[in-house]
Amino acid sequence: MEDSKKLYSIIRIKKLNKRALLSADKHNKRKMNVPNADGTKKIKSIYFRKEDASETLLETAYCRMDELNVSAKRKDAIFAIELLLTATPEYFIVDKGKPFSLDNADKVALQKWYQKSIEWLKVKFKKTLLQAQLHLDESSPHIHAFFLPVIEKVVSIKHSNHSHENSVESSSVFENKLCAKDIVTKSWLYTLHDEYAGEMKSLGLKRGKLHSQAKHSELKEYAITSKKIDSQKRRLLSLENDEKPLKENKEKLTLQGKKLEKTTSLLQQEISELKEQVEVSKSKEKQLNNVIQKMKCDLVIIKEQIISLNHQKEHALKEGEVIKQKLHDKKQEVDGLEAKYDKHFVFFKQVSMLAKTYTEEVVNAENLLANFSLPLTLQKRLLVPLDKMKKLYENYLVGSNGEQTKKLSNYKDIPGKSKVIANSPVLKRIKRF
Missing domain, CATH: 1.10.8 (Helicase, Ruva Protein; domain 3)
Structure with a gap:
């Protein structure tokens, strides 16, 4: 394992109303498209009661609220709080230069982290804990856990006194209510990070920097950046692997460079000769163009002559017909003279x-x-x-x-x-x- 200074325990929370809870359940159980998830890898759902396996997360929340006698179920109430538990990605990897995969996973470290995280959740949230899912199909292993934000509140109940007419008395009772704002406070968040980091300390994971200004990226942004990082890592690895053949190819390239210099000089000479040939061909082209222009003019004249000759031909044919008729007449006259x-x-x-x-x-x-x-x-x-x-x-x-x-x-x-x-x-x- 690498230096523990670089390995941290990570925990994040998110408040979920009824609609968000339904969406989170579909996302975590992969009943909707998740772009950054590998569909060939499986997820593991953790149910803390057997009957929860056949229910949706919202149904489990309703059942648990009934058991705890939770009142005041407003439509806009925060029904659950989602916890995301993970660690620095390198903690789960055997070959640090490659991205996380089941083949490259440190299975012993992964199992220890998973067991300690589930035990801590059970102890911390007890009966309010709803469900959890272990995801191994993304860039690093993580657990999505859900619990009810239930607290006990003092409620005063007014009732009439029968011994005295028109007199009203009040009494105080404790009721369980959904109240996420009373639970999720800054001090509670600091305590949550400290407790989880203390539980993970035996695994070599430490708490993150206190009062850090770092902000969590959204899932899409994180997926994009993680893919970029993975591609850069792969590129660095390929560059390291290609360094040796590059050195070997360097000498070959130098020899090829010398050959290229010779060939370039020869090519330059050929190019100069070709330029001269191009100039000669251009001059010939001009001469040919002049000849072609002259031939075009001559062709026009020849066409005019052909037209005039055709007229003469027609005239000669007409005259020939006349002469032919005259010859016929003369022949008849000669035939008479011969007789x-x-x-x-x-x-x-x-x-x-x-x-x-x-x-x-x-x-x-x-x-x-x-x-x-x-x-x-x-x-x-x-x-x-x-x-x-x-x-x-x-x-x-x-x-x-x-x-x-x-x-x-x-x-x-x-x-x-x-x-x-x-x-x-x-x-x-x-x-x-």
Whole structure:
């Protein structure tokens, strides 16, 4: 056990009316939510009579008041006074560096404190003691005890005297009454602390400082602060446990620091190079932006040109339709001309054959006339129609238009068929000679 100077016995009181007594009963028996309590740990209720176990704390108080003939049960009366008995938390702990738990509890010290506290309560409050609960589910063990604030008061009773008419006499009697203000005084509180500390002195616990200005924290505040203290203790323990590996890691960290210095210098060089590359990329980006702007302008121009070309295309398609129609008309005209040409070609072949035949006839006639001894004038007169025919055939062979063909076909001296050649009048004249 640590130095006893740091270990104190602790006792606190609280006045409870009817409503507060019901709430305290629910709180102490854990019939309501208690944030700072561990639900896995149990509590121990102490009943000083067997029949009290089946009753609520308020019902026990009413039964005890009936037994003690307590009168004047006002609605706003203080029905009970709650005592909280405990000690410095380190008194109940084996490993002082860890918070209280059943595994870390000094069970011998806890049992001695519990037994002495209950014995003192029985001796001190006797028949007015109602119930008590031992709580092991919070940051330190403690006992909640309740007693009736009952005192004997002198009450005067007035009654009439039968021996003398209209005379009234009074007498004094003692009655038990609830009167917490007459019990809970400063001197009573000092005495209560002294008596409990004297009972706990054999366990190594001492009384707290007399006339101390310290104030008791509320349950919520105490729970918050105790949790903070426990967390700080755990943190200190973890720091102490981690001190050795920290020392071992210190050398590793120094080596890593040197490596980091080298890597940082290399990184700085890389960063400077990257900055230069960024500047170059920025200049390239500007150039690209200029090119993109120019391309956008060109794109606008190209779009306008495409629109104009589309208009031209539409116009050209319309013109193409017109030209197509004209070509169709020309084709029909050419087809008509080809038909005419075919007719003229057939006729031309026939005329060519006739021309050849008449040419041969003229040559024969010239040869025949040469063999005859005819006068020259007669020869010329006979050959005139042949010469005309020859010239006409030659002109026809040289020209190929339709007008010459038409003239030739209408000439009376030219027969239309080859069968008439043999009956030519010119040859008949020549043959007569």
